[in-house]
Amino acid sequence: MTKFDRILASSPGRSGGHTERAWPERVSVTTRARLHFGFFDPSGQGSQPFGSFGLGLDRPVTKLSLRRAESLAVRGPESERAGTYLTELARHCGRDAALDLEIESAIPSHSGLGSGTQLALAVGTAYARLEGLNLTPEEIASVLQRGRRSGIGIGTFTQGGAVIDSGPQDGGLPAMLARADFPEEWRVLLIFDPGCKGLHGSGELEAFATAPAFPDAEAARLKQRALEIAFPALSERRFDTFCEAIGHLQSVMGLYFAPYQGGPLVSEKVSAAVHWLRDEGYDGVGQSSWGPTGYALLPSAAEAERLFSEAESRPAFAGLRFEIARGCNTGASIECV
Template sequence: MVYVRTPARLHFTLIDLNGSLGRVDGGIGVAIDKPNVVVKATLSDHLEVHGPKRNLVESILRRVIDALNIDSGVKVDVMKTIPEHVGLGSKTQLSLAVAKAVSSLFELNYDARHLALITGRGGTSGIGVAAFEKGGFILDGGHSFGKGKDKEKFLPSSASTAPPAPVLVRYSLPDNWLFVVGIPAVEKGAHGAEEVNIFERFCPIPGREVELVCRLILMKILPAVVERDLSSFGEGLTEIQGLGFKKLEVSLQPPLVKELIASMLRWGAAGAGMSSFGPAVFGVVEGKRAAISLLSDVENYLSAVGGECFIARANNVGAQVSKEAVLTIGS
């Protein structure tokens, strides 16, 4: 038997949905140590799936079995899942967990990029695939764009057949940089046909805003990661909320999501923003005491409107694969 336990991820922003340089997408994000997908794969006489999201997992499993030319039965137990359509990358982690568990069960050493191709993930953002593979803070380089290229039009990962984006930069984040994540009980983030429609309606993004996002990443956020400067890191993430595609994502949310971002800053977060299409909101702080204080404020806020919140740190190792029950995951 094989167990796989994955991180979740915070997606800070897509970088370039303008495309005038012949490249699109790109993104920054971080793997976090919770919540997790945990799956177990064992040999069986036939294909079996147990646990939540059975139809989705069975579809993933059949796709993996066919692609890897496996003619034996497999049982997959889904023991833990990440909430879906809230901005934490649940489908990519579940898809890769199932694919990795099955491939490892048959001692096939396929990397995360190959498994992402098999399962159809990572066609816009490369953050989830890279988070599964090695964790950490990630900058991906997007996809070639134009006739005959990786992508010929603007599409989300769920509708794209492009290969996973290359990882340009990957750094471990300090253990004492903690993320307080709040998920208000509002409508789920855009997904499926709605997500495709957003890309079609609002892209291309103005080039000037893309340029500003790139400058913030290159000259503020990345140096802050290398120099362990949480203040600059947080400022950069906050500024990005008002630029480019991220500005659009935030604008589509109900007022209380925007209020929570602003409130986290007021309550002491070094930086705050929304992950992917939301509604998950994050605030980053230094140290456990600051995280507990911010969590308390977020809990009080959500007690009136509904939702959940938790403290997470960067997962700097990626998914954990074991032949024994996976109880913990390194950070």
């Protein structure tokens, strides 16, 4: 009997000696994208490898529903990857995957917004709730091999907000070091290049395998800057200070990863938009993770609307798509019916 079988067998309503209870017929999970501002040790070779800083957003959204069925059926965007996560989790728990999984919407894949981790955690959480398994997001991530370098996606799935993680700990997942609400009045202008994909798969693995060591002293400075400058600026609503800290981290990441992604940003079109925003005086700009999605942090809805309209009207940005997002200070929503 596996650990998960023991949990299931001891659950009320699933064995003869327990009180009957109504198990859900359907579980729906909604989770959201995240920005990844960067690593403190991007090489992963230092005394405190990786360690990262990111932010939960209110969009784009992954939304799915899971129910029991006669056989496995998966439909909707990202269905192949979602089906793989579902069958792998069922296999690990020693159970059949006779389930119907419907994906209503999905964060774009390989866009730098954490689509894979959010999809895995959403599928895993829905499965655990439907089957009465007491699985944490961290346990789901471990089974499905997510969050091995960065814990930002796990942190935003569970609690939202701005989060800093420790990097992998003794071969395990990163621990959350700090978490703060993102000010309600601030906004994020997202910059999408639908014709470009960020580095992923074998390309990503090769980049990390061949990247040079990053100085421990510089990694410590980046971490200190995030914890002692950026995080207090959030609670004190010092927008310029927060943006300067993010802009500095992004500049370091861009230079370090440029040889592997063709420049500081992977998309030339997004790069042009980010340079324009910098020229306009915005410091909190950059590329999320491997991109290609770029972003600009903005102090108000009015400022975001103004920049959105101007960006949309510029012929130089033809082919790009812009969207205004908020920070999301709550984790994923789960509905059982």
